[in-house]
C-alpha cells in the first residue's frame with residue numbers, strides 16, 4: 434500500500450438524472466485535478482426525488498448510472514465508488530440501493546446492496562419508508578483487496594448505525610471504509626460526525642464519507658459534511674454544506690502508527 438489522495442464528493446442531487454451526472458462529472462474532474470486516485474460519490478448521486486418518481490425511472494437510472502461510473506473511472510483513470518443508485522429487482526416492483534467500486538480500467542471490483550433500510554419517523558415530522566421501494570440486501574458487504582490502495586470495505590448511509598457490519602469489514606482486513614450517504618439534516622446535525630468517528634476509531638481504519646447536501650427536492654434537506662477521517666478519528670477534510678469535495682491523504686504509515694498506539698483490535702474478548 435502506498436500514500437495517495439482520496440476524495441469524498443458532496444452533491445445536491447435533484448430529480449433530474451442528466452443534471453446529476455453532469456454535476457458528478459464536474460466534481461470528479463475537480464477531485465482528479467487536485468490529485469485524487471480514489472474517489473467516492475454519495476448515496477443516490479444520480480437521482481434524489483420522490484420515491485415514486487425514482488421507481489418509475491429506475492431502469493434508466495440504473496443503466497445510465499452504471500455506464501457513467503465505468504466511463505468516468507476510465508476517462509479520469511481513478512478507482513471510483515458509485516455512491517449508490519437504484520437497481521430494479523425483477524418481480525418485486527422495487528429496487529436494490531446499490532453501490533459499486535470500479536477500477537481505472539472500468540472493471541467492477543465490488544458490488545453491495547444496502548442491507549439496513551431507513552424506515553424511521555424522524556422527530557422533525559418527516560417519515561421515511563425506504564422499504565416501500567427498496568429490497569434489503571441479504572449479504573454482508575465485500576472488501577476489495579488492493580495492493581496499492583489498501584483494503585477497501587463498503588457500506589451505505591443508514592448502515593453506519595450498525596457497528597456489527599463494520600466489525601465484519603474489520604475482521605476481513607479493511608483499511609479504508611466507504612460510507613456514502615444522504616443523511617437527513619435533522620439526524621445529521623447530532624449523529625453524522627459522531628457515528629463516522631466512532632466507526633473509524635473502533636476499527637482503526639480510514640473513513641471516506643461522500644454526502645448529499647442542501648435541498649434535494651420538496652422538503653428533503655440533507656446534512657452535507659462529506660468527510661475523510663483518519664484511523665485516530667481526526668477529521669482530515671470536511672466539505673462543509675455546499676457541493677464540492679473533501680480531499681485528504683490516505684497514508685499506510687499513519688495507519689500502522691495508530692494501530693500500534695491503540696491496539697484495541699488485538700484486545701477483543703468477545704469475538
Ligand SMILES: O=C(O)CNC(=O)[C@H](CS)NC(=O)CCC(=O)C(=O)O
Pocket residue numbers: 476477481482551561563590591594614615616617620621624653
Ligand atoms: O431519501 C432519498 O431521496 C434517498 N434515500 C436516502 O437518502 C436514504 C434512504 S431513505 N437515506 C438514509 O438512509 C438516511 C439515514 C439517516 O439520515 C440517518 O440514519 O439518520
